[in-house]
Amino acid sequence: MSSLGSDLEMSSSSFSRTSRTSLLASSASSASSASSAPADTSTAGNTTLSSSLLSAHDEECENETLLNDDVFAPRRFRVDFEFENLGLKIKGTNKSVLDGVTGKIKSAHVTAVMGPSGAGKSTFVTTLAGKAYYGNPTGTIKINGVVRPLNDFKKVVGFVPQEDIMMRDLTVKENIWFSAQTRLPTNWTTKRKKRYRDATIQVLGLHDIRHSMIGDENTRGISGGQRKRVNIGLEMVADPLVLFLDEPTSGLDSTSSMEVCDALRKIADIGLTIVTVLHQPRYEIFCQFHDVLLLGKGGRAV
Numbered sequence: 001m002s003s004l005g006s007d008l009e010m011s012s013s014s015f016s017r018t019s020r021t022s023l024l025a026s027s028a029s030s031a032s033s034a035s036s037a038p039a040d041t042s043t044a045g046n047t048t049l050s051s052s053l054l055s056a057h058d059e060e061c062e063n064e065t066l067l068n069d070d071v072f073a074p075r076r077f078r079v080d081f082e083f084e085n086l087g088l089k090i091k092g093t094n095k096s097v098l099d100g101v102t103g104k105i106k107s108a109h110v111t112a113v114m115g116p117s118g119a120g121k122s123t124f125v126t127t128l129a130g131k132a133y134y135g136n137p138t139g140t141i142k143i144n145g146v147v148r149p150l151n152d153f154k155k156v157v158g159f160v161p162q163e164d165i166m167m168r169d170l171t172v173k174e175n176i177w178f179s180a181q182t183r184l185p186t187n188w189t190t191k192r193k194k195r196y197r198d199a200t201i202q203v204l205g206l207h208d209i210r211h212s213m214i215g216d217e218n219t220r221g222i223s224g225g226q227r228k229r230v231n232i233g234l235e236m237v238a239d240p241l242v243l244f245l246d247e248p249t250s251g252l253d254s255t256s257s258m259e260v261c262d263a264l265r266k267i268a269d270i271g272l273t274i275v276t277v278l279h280q281p282r283y284e285i286f287c288q289f290h291d292v293l294l295l296g297k298g299g300r301a302v
């Protein structure tokens with residue numbers, strides 16, 4: 001096996017802890033189930049459950065240098081993708097919604113997936129994230145230089161859906177802590193989890209509003225841009241190696257979009273692979289990205 005291959009083995013084995021496996025596997029389903037029933041997240045039952053998991057008034061690590069040097073030290077294990085003629089055929093109909101997409105996605109880079117509406121951007125990230133259960137992928141995908149099934153990697157992949165799904169009557173910190181509690185490996189100490197939570201809050205620029213309630217249409221809470229960053233935080237606290245995002249800046253003004261993109265750059269800097277779908281970014285935001293994959297009508301790379 002090549003050195004890249006053995007690197008991958010190390011990467012996989014470091015994440016093959018049972019708790020990690022089940023937590024991250026469940027994270028994928030929790031994200032999708034949450035998206036199908038967003039209203040459930042704010043039910044009284046869930047709030048009670050979350051209260052028992054939360055202990056918000058605890059010691060915090062507020063030293064940014066310490067957090068970044070320690071918790072967010074550059075990742076030893078990284079994930080690079082190479083795909084050739086990647087496609088997706090919808091099960092049952094055999095309709096092709098993604099066709100012959102070839103390219104590379106590098107770790108420590110932010111790759112923007114762009115193209116007109118209906119081009120297959122969401123399909124592309126969903127397929128690469130191994131979450132396109134409704135279709136059969138075609139073509140070859142190499143991960144760290146070796147052809148491997150995407151399923152092997154689902155455990156280290158975070159997927160940030162377009163809708164922000166969180167408990168509106170909890171604070172930013174409580175939401176992120178709840179996610180950290182349920183998704184970080186069970187063999188991590190509570191102290192380690194809290195440090196990771198606080199580092200995530202820092203890197204996403206949410207420190208100043210960590211005690212603010214999310215809020216909803218009736219009760220004013222944090223802004224739309226802040227909510228998008230909390231949404232990223234909910235995935236970050238699963239300690240992923242790859243983060244896929246579907247339109248994290250849509251509906252935001254340019255300043256808020258820039259804040260989201262800054263956060264993505266910072267996350268990429270620690271070695272994560274970031275792939276984000278973007279719709280009509282302004283020039284300054286476009287310049288923030290390392291790589292761009294442009295899709296055209298029919299799900300083909302342009």
Ligand SMILES: Nc1ncnc2c1ncn2[C@@H]1O[C@H](COP(=O)(O)OP(=O)(O)O)[C@@H](O)[C@H]1O
Nearest residue numbers: 090097115116117118119120121122123124134
């Ligand atoms: N599960 C599905 N079944 C049938 N058609 C689909 C499915 N998912 C996506 N498509 C079709 O594939 C095309 C690309 O969709 P999508 O990836 O959502 O585009 P984008 O995100 O670029 O706007 C669209 O024409 C859409 O109707």
Ligand SMILES: [Mg+2]
Nearest residue numbers: 121122123246
């Ligand atoms: Mg889309």
